[in-house]
Amino acid sequence: MQRRYASTGDQNAAATVTIIGITSAATIRPSVYFLVIGSAATPADQAFNLKIKRFTAAGTSTAFTPIALDPADPAALAAAGYNHTVEPTYTASSDLLSVSFNQQNTFKWETLPQFGLKAPATAANGLGLQFVVVSGGTALCEATFWHAE
Amino acid sequence: MIQTTGYATIVGHKGTVEVDTYTCAHCNSARYLKSTDSKVVCDPGGVCRNCMAQICSQCLAKECLAFEKKLDLYERRQNLFKAMGLEL
Numbered sequence: 001m002q003r004r005y006a007s008t009g010d011q012n013a014a015a016t017v018t019i020i021g022i023t024s025a026a027t028i029r030p031s032v033y034f035l036v037i038g039s040a041a042t043p044a045d046q047a048f049n050l051k052i053k054r055f056t057a058a059g060t061s062t063a064f065t066p067i068a069l070d071p072a073d074p075a076a077l078a079a080a081g082y083n084h085t086v087e088p089t090y091t092a093s094s095d096l097l098s099v100s101f102n103q104q105n106t107f108k109w110e111t112l113p114q115f116g117l118k119a120p121a122t123a124a125n126g127l128g129l130q131f132v133v134v135s136g137g138t139a140l141c142e143a144t145f146w147h148a149e
Numbered sequence: 150m151i152q153t154t155g156y157a158t159i160v161g162h163k164g165t166v167e168v169d170t171y172t173c174a175h176c177n178s179a180r181y182l183k184s185t186d187s188k189v190v191c192d193p194g195g196v197c198r199n200c201m202a203q204i205c206s207q208c209l210a211k212e213c214l215a216f217e218k219k220l221d222l223y224e225r226r227q228n229l230f231k232a233m234g235l236e237l
Contacts (some may be wrong), residue, residue: 102162
């Protein structure tokens with residue numbers, strides 16, 4: 001069975017700001033198969049659009065060490081980061097998931113690990129969850145990725 | 150009939166909307182298949198007649214290139230750049 005890991009992070013909602021990213025390594029192809037996101041503060045009655053996109057450089061973020069869902073598993077080879085201060089270098093036309101909803105909602109998506117959104121086995125490449133449109137409000141948002149490798 | 154391989158739940162102040170999803174075998178994007186809310190835009194996609202895999206409507210008109218193959222090509226290109234001293 002594939003090894004599975006959880007990574008969490010938060011970010012204030014603003015257009016073209018990344019909440020959380022998974023950075024690949026030369027030896028694995030991480031597959032993101034679970035996402036949940038919601039506001040951790042008092043959310044405004046406003047909308048936002050979020051996308052999971054590919055990046056080729058990870059940018060600058062707060063590092064998060066992925067937590068193994070099975071404590072018997074070794075440390076993850078992929079790395080995670082959240083609350084980006086320098087945006088990753090996103091690949092154009094690489095939207096793997098685009099979702100729009102009210103900030104007062106919570107959104108969850110999951111699939112089987114083998115059907116997840118995969119990143120290549122290339123260092124510094126990966127997948128990022130980015131606010132693309134924020135109609136108003138700057139509520140703090142929390143997001144969780146589960147990935148398999 | 151396309152099989153669902155994933156599941157999305159949107160919980161809000163107006164109730165819960167549930168959506169079946171699938172992952173396109175060519176572009177790897179996650180797509181909504183059918184929803185409990187008729188306002189949610191869904192993409193029924195189709196089946197690639199070459200690799201017989203589920204693909205989205207955007208990939209229907211394109212040639213068959215499985216996502217795993219795309220990743221292989223991507224990695225080979227990166228390795229070539231590295232060998233040429235052009236590592237990005």
